[in-house]
Amino acid sequence: MPEIRRLPESLVNRIAAGEVVERPAAALKEVVENAIDAGATRIAIHLVDGGLTRLEVTDDGCGMAPDQMALALERHATSKLPDEAIEQVATLGFRGEALPSIASVSRFTLESRPQEGDHAGQGWRRVVDHGDIIEDTPAALPPGTRVRVEQLFAKVPARRKFLRTARSEYAACKDVVQRLAMARPDIGFTLDHGDRRVLSLQPGEALASRVSGIIARELADNGVAINLERGPMRLTGIAGLPTYNRGVADHQYLFVNGRPVKDRLLTGAVRGAYSDMLARDRHAVLALFLTLPNEDVDVNVHPAKTEVRFRDGAFVRGFIVSGLRHALSGGDRRSAQSPDVAAMGRWQTEPLAQDAPALRSLFANRDWSNPSASNTAGHTAGHVASPVSPWRGPDSEDPAAPMGRAVEAEALPEIAAQYPLGIARGQVANTYIVAEAADGLVLVDQHAAHERLVLERLRAAGAEDALKRSQALLLPEVVELEETACDRLEDAAEKLAALGLVIERFGPSAMLVRAVPHSLGKSNPAALLQDIDDDLAKHGEALLLGEKLDLVLATMACHGSVRAGRTLQVSEMNALLREMERTPRSGQCNHGRPTWVKLSMADVEKLFGRH
Template identity: 75%
Template sequence: MPIIRRLPEALINRIAAGEVVERPASALKELIENAIDAGATRISIRIEEGGLALLEVTDDGCGMGPEEMALALERHATSKLPDEAIEQVATLGFRGEALPSIASVARLTLESRVRGVEQGWKRVVDHGALVEEGPAALPPGTRVRVEQLFGKVPARRKFLRSARSEYAACLDIVRRLAMARPDVGFTLEHGGRRILGLQGGEGLEARVAQIVDRALADNGVTIGLERGTMRLSGLAGLPTFNRGVADHQYLFVNGRPVKDRLLIGAVRGAYSGMLAHDRHAVLALFLELDPEDLDVNVHPAKTEVRFRDAPSVRGFIVSGLRDALSTGDKRSAQAPDASAMARWQVEPSAPEPEPRLSSIFTGRDWSSPGSSVRQPSSPWNTHVAEIFDAPQGRAEVAEPLPEETENFPLGIARGQVAQTYIVAEATDGLVIVDQHAAHERLVLERLRAARGTGEGASQALLMPEVVELDEPACDRLEDKAGDFAELGLSIERFGPGAMLVRAVPAILAKADPAALLQDLADDLAQHGESLLLGERIEHVLATMACHGSVRAGRTLSVPEMNALLREMERTPRSGQCNHGRPTWVKLSMGDVEKLFGRH
């Protein structure tokens, strides 16, 4: 029988390091969080070789005395929990394992000076062993150097990625923590090169746009919503301002950067019907709620959280995002695609064509003196007919813009191009509208409005339909039958392995009840909550809107074009179609003048 024994302190620290310090970015995260919790207003970060050779974090926080520095290098010693109420923690870190764990797998130099004290102190720990201690000269605050990470643990070091990959992970950590604290200044150097230089005291929106994408400020909406003890703030990009990957979604809970599946799913749900499946929103969301409603002690790295009332949090985020987008997303992406604009070029001057004498003197036999000139093969009247038979444009008479145009952001229709695009003149530029994409959005919003008012919410089937499913699926559907009934879906149990559908939502009248119930049963099995009937309805609504909208290739009259423009100005989310593509773009008068060299 194996003997139970106590592990040596050095091995305990290395085991803890395996949980806390996975890579250089993990160690950097802990050091920056310590600096923030120390009340720093400026944090300077230096990295060499992606953090494999050096990580250095310097702050101007409260600092530590020699005795506190010794305690900080012991396991489970922390200043961030004044009592045993761990659920009330308000700091970023609180486990008290970061410094001793890092020191057990690297050479760590800790220097600190308390404000008002003439001299600082230094402690150097090399892979768990104290090798140097004494006075140090530095300004008030703390400086931590981590060198030779995993230098004596080759089994761990060989699993690290390249210096470039590790640097990318470190940069992501710095960006996220800097975004969470716009009141703190951050500088980042890598290999002697300045990467970031952020001044403290910026507003939240300015800091987010500076880090994520400067164009986000012009292509996003500000979030600000409160419900009970929950508060949601941040900056969300318009659906037309999207990316092919989800790397530009930054989520924070009580100031802590997290990567939580519930929050990611809530963002996806809020943008459903506005983005294509392979596109992702660009945003930074900051959720604040009572610490008692949140468990941040789920993972050693504190990147995951658990909510006491997860459905309420999800609903709050979805509704908050949708409300914000409904007020600001009549806009499309602010500028036309750069590559498309580059194609607007002045036609290069072509060389003068050679005279086509053969068309005039065709048939003349110059070797024969009696030969005469033959008539051209194409008579003049044929040329004239070709000119007048050429396709004719159709546009409104170019009358002066009426005074009320100032109230029409999308301008007055002037014509139609390729039976697909409406060309309109606004007071500040030229607007081009995709008629199918625009009308598709308008139809979808009408269907949503009808659903919201309950008009024709449910439609009874002429003959109730029996849907056969396995018994566990029927059990799940039966448990949620009351919730489904509120949305117009009336179902009841019909034996061990079947459900009876008596009525469906009116807007799903043409949907297949069997497919609908199968999808709902699968969703309940996967998620455990009936959150997806509404999303299923949204998907069907989007499909109906696409088939019920004005198609490309249809000729519209000028009054029809103007009616479409006016409804777009009144309708939320009209800046993008149901697939996330822009419904209109605008060329400012300055852009038009540049095309003709008049600027």
């Protein structure tokens, strides 16, 4: 029988390090969080080879005395839990595992000088090489703490070979710093990679300014501010307009009580809030900060502290979904604000067609001293011949006037200033409405815009509730699934019934489908349940069924809207513009594309080189 023995302390630390320190970014996260918890106002980070060779963090926090430094390098030693009430933890770190774990798999240098106390003027250095203390001496440094991590996993080759390239590790480290910098705009951050300054953020920035400066400058013009409260819970941040989206979800930053997290419930809530405003392969850009009492959230789920659990997850999800929808639709009808840069460039550089017939100027050989003189085409001044073709006149020999009829533009009415989308001036390609606003030129995609308007009308008329009405199956269908899948579906049965899907448990590994939503009557119940279970397993919520119903509504709206290619009267165009101004979310169609764009007068003047 094998003998049970206690593992050496060094091996215990290396095992623990496997849960905390997966790569340089994980070590950097722990060290920077310690600096924040120490009350730092400025934190400087320096990386070499993406942290593979060295990473260094310097802060101006409270600092540590020599005896406290020695204690900090012991496992499960921390100053952040004064009592045993772990559910009340308010700091980023609290487990007491990070520093000894990092020191067991690297050459770790800890230098610190207290801001005040008996050791205020004394700095100290402690160096640990893969678990072995090799230096414990005085050091000269300003008040605060400096941590240096070198040769990560140098003596653990099995872990070292799984690290990625320096470029990939640098990207992960930068992401960690950006997330922590967004969480604490009151702290200044600098990030250097080699000899290059990558990030420089000043302390005391406004939250919106810090977030947009890190994610993307254009987010400030293409986002809405979030500031909502419900009881002790508060949601703040900035959410991008649906028309401002990305192909991946890497630009969604979520925080709970100032802690950057990656939580399935929160990502599912974001997806649900944007469900009818984005295509399935597009993702919103946002930064959300959720604040709630410490006892209502469990942060002690994983040693990396990136996962959390909520006491009332359904309430949290509903709060986020309703808050985002309210912010995106409450009086905001904006589309993406900036015209596509490439499109603007083509306005300026589009060449003339090479095979276009050469046209002789209507003003050639004209006697400008005699205003009434005829031009070479035989037209009297002020008279334009009726066009027969785009290029030839009635005699098929000389160029004629361009097709169409020049009409004097009427003056913009004084009330135009009350209309953000302006007054209709015409239609291009029977698809795009051209309108003149008080501050620029507006182009509207008539089909996309009307599609959104019809969808909102259907909802207002109760069509959304009508889609959820159940259609009972003549013969209830038995769907065999794994037992765990049946458990998830059974727990969600009540919520699914509210959407029109009536199911019940039918043995350990089967579900009985009694009714489906009326609008999905032709769907395959087995495939539907399988998809919903996959959704439950991934997001913790049955989002898919609601999205399917939204898709049915969107399809109805698409078929009931004005098609591209239809000629509209000016009164119809203006009616469409006025309804867009009154309708929530009219700035984007049901697939997340913009319904209108505006060129300011300054942009128009730039096209002609006036400025």
